[in-house]
Each structure stands twice: as C-alpha cells, then as structure tokens.
Amino acid sequence: MTEEQEFLESYNPGEYAPVAVTVDVVALTIREGRLHVLLVERGGHPFAGWRALPGGFVQDESLDAAALRELAEETGLRPGEGVLDRVHVEQLRTYGNPGRDPRMRVISVAYLAFAPSLPDPRAGSDAAGAFWVPVEAAGELAFDHAAILADGLDRARSKLEYTPLATAFVESEFTIADLRAVYAAVWGEELHAGNFHRKVLSVPGFVESTGEIAVRGGERGGPKPKLYRAGDARLLHPALLRPAREDDVR
Template identity: 60%
Template sequence: MAFKVTVDLVMLTIRNAALSALLIRRAIPPFEGEHALPGGFVLDHEDLPDAAARELAEETGVTAAGHLEQLGTYGSPARDPRGRVVTIAYLALLPDAPLPRAGSDAATAEWLPVADAPPLAFDHATILADGVERARSKLEYSPLATAFCPPEFTIADLRQVYEAVWSAPLDPRNFHRKVTSTPGFVTPTGRSTAGDRGRPAQLFTRGPATLLYPPMLRALPQDIA
C-alpha cells in the first residue's frame, strides 16, 4: 500500500516560567479549527529536516534555531483520516522563542503552556507528550537544559529551566552544588551580573560535557523545597 510522509514538530521553550509548546490552529480539513503541532507533508525533492524547517516557517514564521533532534516515527493506520500517513516527529528546544506568525495551513500560531495544552488533532497529543518526556529525561543525564538558556547564564537561570521542565521546585543550594560539582556541565566566564538588587551572580556558559556524571536525577520528595 502506498503511503505519504509528513513531519511534525514539538517546539518547546520556557515562557513566564512555564514549559510551553508551539501550537497552531488548523485552517483546513481534517480537524479544521482544532489545535495541532506545526508540520505537514514532505515534498518529493525534500530531505526530512528541510521539510520540517519549511513547514515550521510557513505555518508559524519561526526558525528552528536551537537544539533539534528526531523524536520518533508514528504510523498508526488510523492516525490520519486522509489515508495511510506516516509522520516523522522532531523535538526542538529554543532559549528565546520569538512570537509566532500564523500562515499557510495555520489559522493561528501561539506558545501555550504544556500543562494547559488543549486537545490536539491527529495523534499530536501523544507526540507532544513523548517530546516533553524526552526533554525531561534528557535533563537528567545530558546538558540539554542549557539549550533553554542564553549563551551566558546564571545557575539560578539554569535552575529555573529544570523547575519549569520538571514541574517541581528545587532547593537552590543543593542545585548549585550539584551543577558546579558535575564535571564539564558548566564553565565560569569570569563575569557576573550587574543587577540592581542583591549580590551580583556569577555567569556561566555550557561546558564541554556531552553526558552528565553523576546524573541530575529528577526531584525526589526530599529534594523539593
């Protein structure tokens, strides 16, 4: 049986201290008027990442500048009422997400908190949940959290990323100790913030590590402030 291929994108950022996803409202059938992940059909001449970048730009005006990885393949026979459609999903993490601009097949495009996500078309709720869980788990054993941060950041900035993605408050002192004692996680810049309130905070950049050892395990009850 012939089938078509689409790409869908789980775009995550942190807005107003909440983990947020980029969602569109579909302007065409099927599921017209319903929320969905940005994405669409792969053209005959396109490689998959190129198709993902094109659909993202056409539907939302957002460029995927940040961490991007393939999330998974979804091919349930009943996932798309138009016929046999297999989708390749990508996960992207943006540190300073721009405001989206709807276009192409999208009537609206907006960042919405993951915790308040509306029902989604197709199997996009499953894909979004998989993307969020991938991000949450990778924060444990990789420096992926720094992909949500600007090039230079404080330990408090990094802690806010973990708290938003894991949906749990963390003890500031314990977190600072764990981060700064994990080899290669962060590198001090030798500079500090110049805030109007409180003491200046030391600035860091992402370190050379690709894996964290020991890992930054998710918050246990005794770790929650």
C-alpha cells in the same frame, strides 16, 4: 517498467498503497518560567479549527532538515538570522498507525525542538496561525498529536537528567539560577538552590564560567550572580537525577 515499480512490486505485488510522510514538531520553550509548546490552528479538514502541532510534508531533504524547515516556517524565523542556530532539534519517534489520519496512510516522524524564549510568530507572515501555549493548557489536539506531545514532554524531562539540554533553553550567557528555573519549569518542581548550584558546578563540562557578573541582581533582590556559558559535555556524568516518583517505576 521502471526500476522503482519493479522494486515495489517485487516486494509487495499488487498491494502497494500510497503513503505520505510528514514531520510534526514538538517545539518547546520557556516563557515567564513556564514551559510552552508551539501550536497551530488548523484551517482545513479534518479537525478544522482544532489545535495541532506544526508540521508538513517531507520534501527532497533529510528528515532533520524538514523538521528545521517547518519550525522556521511556523515561527516566522529565517535560517541564518542566528536565532535558529541555537535551537536544539532531535528526532522523537515515528507515528504511523493506520487510521491516524482519516484521509490516507500518513507516517509522521515527530521531532522535538528546544529553544530559548522565541518571539511570538509574526502575524503578517505565513506563520500567522502559530502561537505559544503553556503545556498544561494545550488541551485536546488534532490527530494523535496529544500523544506525541506527551511523549515529547517525557523525553524532555528525562533528557534534562543526563544531558546538558537545559542550556538550550537559556541565552548563551546565563546564571545558575536561570538554569535552575529551566529544571523547575520542565520538571514542575522546585529544586534546592544550594544543592543544585553545587551539582551543576561539579559535573565536568556542564557549564564554564565567563568570568563576568550580571549587571544586576534578581528582580526581587539578591546579589549579582556570576555568568556561565554551556560547556562542551554532551552527557552529564554523574547525571542530575530527578527525585524518584512513585508512578515512575511501574
């Protein structure tokens, strides 16, 4: 008897049922001012033809590495090309209700990824079936993926409040207005430009000036804005709290 069998049977004699572990990724980006999520169309059963979050089996790698690998595969981006380095990836939550996959017990470790506007997945690649969809238009998803997406959106909305996460959605040099557009897209509400400006500059380590100025103003007018890059803070103190909503509380 191998040490492994001994291990399993000593804990749970005779009852051991096989389990599969997967990662599913809620990849978010902002395109044309709207929050988008990366979805794939399922080929095989069950839920053939349904949309689903990209994901797959965990191989001999860390969970974080599995999430990054899946993201790279589905977007057609290659690690080391620079684009993926700017993607923020974090673990979201693990979903493992019996029956969430009709075939067998599947434990799915969900990840959340935030990226600056990424290109459309290349049609020729193995990422052919993936596409960006505005989050409001995600519709019904396979398995419990709609719940996972909802949890991911909640997490994203609240992490904007107390972390500099918004900088992960913009290019490496950005304007305060770019940052404000991220908050507006994720929170779904406009922010007061003057107050936002004051707040962002007053939080230590949120952004730092590059000293440069954009080559042109906004598409519909306005002065050439100053450029910033992400600062070194990992938490925002004091936080940038979103206005209280009634249904947040109870």
